């Protein structure tokens with residue numbers, strides 16, 4: 001059973017906060033992706049968000065646009081991702097959530113995509129361009145699939161909508177920290193604290209905050225209001241195509257800093 | 267699927283596939299548009315601007331020499347090329363700019379391919395005193411240079427887009443990304459009947475003035491409706507604008523997609539002919555994509571048609587067979603471009619030349635009694651460089 005795995009991760013963490021790195025499948029190479037994945041699993045990640053690259057990633061800033069493009073140029077696609085995740089699942093038990101824009105899923109066929117997710121041990125799915133209203137049209141597929149449907153909310157999502165999202169979301173709610181795309185920001189709005197509390201109250205789900213997070217200071221500032229932190233662009237920006245082994249060390253170092261501040265002392 | 271979830275759909279096409287952060291902005295836009303549609307003052311103001319600023323109504327012109335040369339049907343041209351700024355785009359930008367003003371926005375943004383929509387948006391920014399940024403792919407900046415200069419002259423910033431294929435679709439992505447971060451004070455004027463609901467419907471409504479006028483004009487001139495309407499289809503706004511008021515009239519309607527270097531060359535942008543159902547830039551429609559749902563790069567000699575998607579209402583009309591869709595290649599478009607210039611003294615936009623190319627073929631086969639109305643969506647001044655580079659003398 002894959003659905004529910006995510007909830008257990010949060011539950012086990014207790015007062016500690018989940019560290020959820022995001023990486024693009026197939027970046028910088030297929031082999032590099034797998035090494036990076038394992039390194040993150042070994043250095044404090046509580047689950048890993050894997051992005052299936054898309055040619056036109058509307059919600060993403062320059063870093064993830066680039067990693068997606070590189071991965072696609074190297075021939076990345078859904079079947080390769082599934083195969084890779086099956087392989088990684090034999091080496092580590094870390095839960096995986098997949099992030100994919102809707103078109104690659106639609107094109108693959110929802111039913112087939114979900115059953116491949118199950119076969120590959122994927123615990124949850126995030127579809128950044130599938131609004132609540134559109135989700136309702138495909139609800140049956142999501143409900144039949146044995147994985148958690150992770151919905152995104154933003155500062156502009158009102159109370160009523162949060163309640164509805166709470167009813168259909170599972171695992172955690174992905175709280176977008178900025179009005180903007182991934183990877184941009186130096187400062188997180190002060191209103192985010194109230195927002196996180198409201199999301200928690202209205203949805204009754206665990207929350208994880210993502211988009212634009214990159215520094216220990218930012219994280220120390222907001223960590224008590226959320227159950228987890230998602231970091232993507234910052235980690236991917238540490239990885240180039242040329243000095244991969246050295247770059248991995250930088251990632252390790254970054255992970256140590258982040259996990260250091262996410263483990264709350266009692 | 268409950269009916270409740272089907273707002274913003276044309277049959278099974280359309281919808282609103284965007285990041286959650288835009289859900290509120292699109293609902294607000296939808297509400298503002300619904301209200302404006304019922305507001306006599308809004309309609310009056312728009313009508314006034316269409317008349318005194320855009321120069322409407324545009325003439326319906328009988329292309330007598332061209333028709334005689336072809337020896338068949340009568341070709342009438344709906345002269346959108348005579349609109350202010352040289353294309354039908356202004357019908358939509360004026361409408362949306364007025365709406366932006368009503369919503370209290372301070373800035374507008376737009377994507378552009380050929381530059382015509384960008385220029386129209388820039389002009390509206392000047393007219394209403396908005397700040398304006400126009401996103402344009404690097405390749406289009408190069409091939410539509412005069413329009414880049416026009417936009418700057420009109421006081422707009424032109425944001426050159428270097429991501430992806432560096433053409434219209436990427437400009438649209440960048441505009442959407444910018445909007446995600448700035449919608450509080452900024453309205454995004456999408457230039458065609460594409461994107462998330464309510465854009466396809468709203469842009470079609472604003473462009474319908476084309477068909478409404480054409481209907482009156484042909485009735486006045488010929489005492490009957492035409493046998494055919496022909497328009498080019500990029501995103502599909504000039505075509506929807508012409509067709510929509512005729513949809514229930516039993517007139518044959520033909521949308522012409524760009525076949526580029528040929529439908530089997532892989533270098534075209536015929537989304538309805540060669541695409542598959544998919545979700546792209548906010549709506550479900552036909553999209554040129556690969557086996558795994560990655561969006562394809564496209565080609566057309568005309569920058570305004572060089573787009574891998576098509577408006578969801580066209581997808582619906584295509585599936586329902588209410589409109590027929592055909593194609594014209596780069597070469598056929600150039601021939602039509604030359605023919606209209608030569609026989610009528612009218613230089614058409616390369617986009618419109620696609621519609622004309624197909625209509626000219628049709629005219630040859632049809633009887634002298636038949637009437638074809640072609641939407642001459644724009645003028646060709648912007649394309650002179652492209653055509654010269656093709657070695658046309």
Ligand SMILES: Cc1ncc(COP(=O)(O)O)c(C=O)c1O
Nearest residue numbers: 458500501502503504570617644
């Ligand atoms: C003159 C002209 N015609 C047609 C088009 C294609 O757009 P649509 O299919 O929305 O009418 C453009 C787009 O730039 C244009 O400039």
